[in-house]
Amino acid sequence: MSDVFTTRILNVTTGTDETVADLTHDCEQFLQQAARDRDGLLNIFVPHATAGIAILETGAGSDSDLLAALHTLLPADDRWQHRHGTPGHGRDHVLPALIPPHATLPVIAGRLELGTWQSVCLVDTNKDNPDRRVRLSFLG
Template structure:
């Protein structure tokens, strides 16, 4: 197994960050296998979805509807509504696995691998890339 950890700056806003190019670069030329991504954070997740056509903003809007940034959360440190970021990984897990065929990501035409981060209190996120044969 070949593994690498990369750090991404997500800043002080909620974000859907497209990692597809980094995934393709990491796995290029490795042949057939599985690319596994893992976010070792309690308040971030990984999603496979279309980006650039509004779906990333739609995802953030849906999460805002499902998990409002208000004072209902029992987990209450950090910014207002911070507890919602701790619930989000139950909906958007901290892992994703994609098949690799001939050293290429076997994603559908409009699919992208994305980091989803609702935690505005932590501006950096680590993502572990692992190639499994």
Template structure:
């Protein structure tokens, strides 16, 4: 298996960050197989969704409703409400696998591979891209 760790900067706010182009570059020319995307962080996840048409903003708004910062989180270090960030991967898993045929991701027309990060305390992230040949 071939694997690469990429660095990602998420900035100072909650973000749904599109990783699709970096994933496409990683699988380009590899033939048939499986791309596995993994976020080695306790406060981030990987989602496949449409971006740019409001779905990414809707997801962040929904997460705020489901996991409000002002809830009485027992996990209390970091920014107030940071406990919600540690619950996020239970709803948005830290990994996704995408089939690849002929070196091309087999995503639907509007699907993108995204890092979902609500942790405003850590703007520096890593994402592991792994290739399993078919």
């Protein structure tokens, strides 16, 4: 059984454009206080029906490539039955089926066990809701 369970809410403003927001630094800061050199698991969860959590490289074009791929897979047009908000908003409600609203990552000696080019990212295609909550939870 675990000795430690700690959780924190991040408030993230994504703006009015589709975005891939890098949360890696926020996760690392949280673990500095919560994990304190312990091994365990970090769970990242976004409690929204139109956003997801992805592990990917950022800054080298992969984040833009992801958004472009989502446009191909989930076009923002009038094909969606879910119709409210901006045109094509129904696609935003399908996003979490492709990019889940959660990720669980290993923490070793208090640090995220990510690959060299991996980052923890919030993926938000919903232009109608710029304010997001992200829950970080450490179990160790």
